[in-house]
Amino acid sequence: MAGLREDKKRRTRQAIADVAMRLFAERGFEAVTVNEIAEAAGVVKVTLFKYFPSKESLVLHAVEENLAGVVTARPPGRSPLRALREHLLAFAAAPGVVGDADELITRMKVIVDSPTLTAAVNRLQYGSRRALARALLPGGGPPTPCEARGGTSPRSDAGQGTPGPRPRPAGVPGGDADALAAELAAAQISAAVLTLQETFFQRVAAGMPPAEAGRLLRGDVDLAFDLLENGLAWLGERGTT
Amino acid sequence: MAGLREDKKRRTRQAIADVAMRLFAERGFEAVTVNEIAEAAGVVKVTLFKYFPSKESLVLHAVEENLAGVVTARPPGRSPLRALREHLLAFAAAPGVVGDADELITRMKVIVDSPTLTAAVNRLQYGSRRALARALLPGGGPPTPCEARGGTSPRSDAGQGTPGPRPRPAGVPGGDADALAAELAAAQISAAVLTLQETFFQRVAAGMPPAEAGRLLRGDVDLAFDLLENGLAWLGERGTT
DNA sequence: CACAATAAATGAACCGGGTTCAGATGCAAA
DNA sequence: TTTGCATCTGAACCCGGTTCATTTATTGTG
Numbered sequence: 212m213a214g215l216r217e218d219k220k221r222r223t224r225q226a227i228a229d230v231a232m233r234l235f236a237e238r239g240f241e242a243v244t245v246n247e248i249a250e251a252a253g254v255v256k257v258t259l260f261k262y263f264p265s266k267e268s269l270v271l272h273a274v275e276e277n278l279a280g281v282v283t284a285r286p287p288g289r290s291p292l293r294a295l296r297e298h299l300l301a302f303a304a305a306p307g308v309v310g311d312a313d314e315l316i317t318r319m320k321v322i323v324d325s326p327t328l329t330a331a332v333n334r335l336q337y338g339s340r341r342a343l344a345r346a347l348l349p350g351g352g353p354p355t356p357c358e359a360r361g362g363t364s365p366r367s368d369a370g371q372g373t374p375g376p377r378p379r380p381a382g383v384p385g386g387d388a389d390a391l392a393a394e395l396a397a398a399q400i401s402a403a404v405l406t407l408q409e410t411f412f413q414r415v416a417a418g419m420p421p422a423e424a425g426r427l428l429r430g431d432v433d434l435a436f437d438l439l440e441n442g443l444a445w446l447g448e449r450g451t452t
Numbered sequence: 453m454a455g456l457r458e459d460k461k462r463r464t465r466q467a468i469a470d471v472a473m474r475l476f477a478e479r480g481f482e483a484v485t486v487n488e489i490a491e492a493a494g495v496v497k498v499t500l501f502k503y504f505p506s507k508e509s510l511v512l513h514a515v516e517e518n519l520a521g522v523v524t525a526r527p528p529g530r531s532p533l534r535a536l537r538e539h540l541l542a543f544a545a546a547p548g549v550v551g552d553a554d555e556l557i558t559r560m561k562v563i564v565d566s567p568t569l570t571a572a573v574n575r576l577q578y579g580s581r582r583a584l585a586r587a588l589l590p591g592g593g594p595p596t597p598c599e600a601r602g603g604t605s606p607r608s609d610a611g612q613g614t615p616g617p618r619p620r621p622a623g624v625p626g627g628d629a630d631a632l633a634a635e636l637a638a639a640q641i642s643a644a645v646l647t648l649q650e651t652f653f654q655r656v657a658a659g660m661p662p663a664e665a666g667r668l669l670r671g672d673v674d675l676a677f678d679l680l681e682n683g684l685a686w687l688g689e690r691g692t693t
Numbered sequence: 694c695a696c697a698a699t700a701a702a703t704g705a706a707c708c709g710g711g712t713t714c715a716g717a718t719g720c721a722a723a
Numbered sequence: 724t725t726t727g728c729a730t731c732t733g734a735a736c737c738c739g740g741t742t743c744a745t746t747t748a749t750t751g752t753g
Contacts, residue, residue, distance in 0.1 A: 216700075216749060244738065255703055260740065291687050330575050337574050340643075347687070388675065394647050395676050396684050402581075402643035406635050434629065435636050442683035443637050446532050446588065460720095461730090485709060496732055501711065 224262045227252045231269040236317045240270065240325035267331045270321055275335060276408070278401060279342035291347060295400065296436040299407065303432060306411070306425035319416040336405045344397035348390065403435045465503045468493045472510040477558045481511065481566035508572045511562055516576055517649070519642060520583035532588060536641065537677040540648065544673060547652070547666035561657040577646045585638035589631065644676045 230252045234243045245266050249259040263269050278295060285294035322328045410431060414424040471493045475484045486507050490500040504510050519536060526535035563569045651672060655665040 219749095220701085245740085246738085256739090257704085257741080258702060261701085264740095266739065292684060330578070333574060333578050334571055337571070391647075391651060391672055391675060392679070394651070395644055395679050396687060398643035398647045399640040399679070399684065402639035403636055406632075406639040410632060410635070431632055434632060438633065438636050438640070438683075440683045440685045442679075442681045443533060443640065444681045446637060486711085487709080497710090498712080498733085499731060502730085505711095507710065 223252075223254065223258075227254065227259055227262055228269060228272070232314070232318065232321070235270065235321045240266075240321055240328055267328060270318060270328055271331055271335070274318075274322075274332070276339055276404065277342070278339055278404060279346040282343065282346040292400070292436060292440055295404070296432060299404065299432045299436075300429060303425045303428040306415075306421045306428070312421050315421060316415055316418070319412045323412055323416045332408075333405070336401055340397050340401040343401055344390075344394045347393040347397055400439060403439055407431055407435055464493075464495065464499075468495065468500055468503055469510060469513070473555070473559065473562070476511065476562045481507075481562055481569055508569060511559060511569055512572055512576065515559075515563075515573065517580055517645065518583070519580055519645060520587040523584065523587040533641075533677060533681055536645070537673060540645065540673045540677075541670060544666045544669040547656075547662045547669070553662050556662060557656055557659070560653045564653055564657040573649075574646070577642055581638050581642040584642055585631075585635045588634040588637055641680060644680055648672055648676055 227248065231243075231248045234248060234251065245259060246256055248269070249256045252259070263272065278298075281294055281298045282291045285291065322332065407428065411424055411428050414427065415421055419427075468489065472484075472489045475489060475492065486500060487497055489510070490497045493500070504513065519539075522535055522539045523532045526532065563573065648669065652665055652669050655668065656662055660668075
């Protein structure tokens with residue numbers, strides 16, 4: 212109970228992560244081998260892999276967004292998009308919530324500078340995207356308080372403009388069209404969020420203080436969600452042409 | 453010119469690719485080692501890697517979409533979204549354009565069944581997305597008839613004028629908002645296209661004949677691009693929710 | 694306090710993807 | 724035929740990651 216053991220484990224884990232970040236910051240992610248990290252941390256490779264499942268996880272262990280949770284946990288009556296927008300705005304208001312600023316900066320620098328890590332971030336996003344798709348489906352969000360029952364049935368063609376997934380593909384059961392629409396929406400949303408993250412990361416990695424980057428992020432979030440809500444029809448008539 | 457050498461190279465390459473696909477189809481991508489492939493193809497590992505840069509490229513050597521090209525090559529007056537939609541519809545009309553159907557089916561089965569390969573497809577999409585972002589920027593598409601500026605690099609223009617989307621984030625130079633809007637649009641578009649590809653892949657991998665899958669794809673493309681153009685505002689009022 | 698039971702760390706071998714290098718082989722032009 | 728060059732080969736190597744048997748603690752119990 213005293214946790215003399217637990218404590219040592221915690222400290223070992225922290226030591227590994229710290230020395231890894233230090234080496235990555237000095238020489239770049241790809242130029243450091245896990246053996247070096249382990250040796251510098253006073254352990255052996257196999258021990259390192261007992262604490263972290265992969266080399267990438269040494270950097271990304273804390274970097275994960277779960278959009279699906281935000282959607283399923285939203286208060287009743289709030290649209291998924293609005294919930295997500297507010298979630299991101301909240302993050303923008305307090306970007307340094309985890310760890311201190313300097314460490315955040317170096318971490319983002321390391322990520323942005325390493326193709327392996329950016330690819331890994333992409334991969335994480337892929338997972339969160341599929342979860343989001345399920346959360347967007349009526350039956351998908353398990354413990355959602357609102358919304359009792361959802362037929363696989365159609366959406367109400369709510370008048371204005373050209374709303375949602377209108378023309379049901381012929382010959383496909385309704386559920387499939389719904390599922391595809393949810394998948395497409397999730398893909399668009401998480402792609403937009405990833406882009407916001409990247410922009411934020413790059414600003415911070417370039418030396419901008421997190422608070423300032425957060426302020427800029429606020430505007431970017433609004434831009435992104437306006438695009439998501441209103442569509443890209445403007446793409447035809449760009450200003451300068 | 454006779455190319456006795458070239459010919460042998462071509463046949464060797466084809467032999468490697470063929471035997472690799474056969475083994476992958478039999479036992480799955482991850483369960484086959486490159487050594488096995490090389491041996492079965494009558495070469496050695498090093499030779500294999502001279503023909504294909506990676507194990508993944510044995511499957512994905514032909515699978516690549518270039519959306520940026522479609523956008524920059526569009527006829528004048530056509531919006532990028534319309535050009536892309538028509539490009540995908542054209543593909544849907546003739547899905548078996550490359551290779552024969554059976555080979556297409558097994559290849560997609562292999563891809564869909566392998567997490568490594570789906571991740572690789574994702575990674576490819578990341579590349580094409582950044583190219584698309586550049587193509588969507590006014591100065592980005594080099595051979596665009598209109599606005600043939602010789603702008604070398606992205607960052608040059610301090611353009612003024614109303615950006616596509618409405619509210620310019622305060623305190624941000626115009627070029628950045630434009631760039632971000634292009635990046636966001638590209639992210640949304642290529643995410644949607646990837647989703648369409650995945651749906652198509654999965655249908656074909658499940659045994660649906662490519663022509664039939666193409667027919668379904670047509671409806672999906674329209675759904676996806678309607679969503680892209682008109683936005684996701686409908687997400688709030690899902691039908692029977 | 695001593696003594697198991699248990700958890701964790703170690704070293705060393707192994708695997709698979711990918712690269713490097715010196716040397717063998719063989720087409721091709723002179 | 725000779726020379727030159729591209730290609731193939733074998734074998735060693737690197738790195739991320741895993742397996743396994745063994746050792747070294749820590750903890751809970753008699």
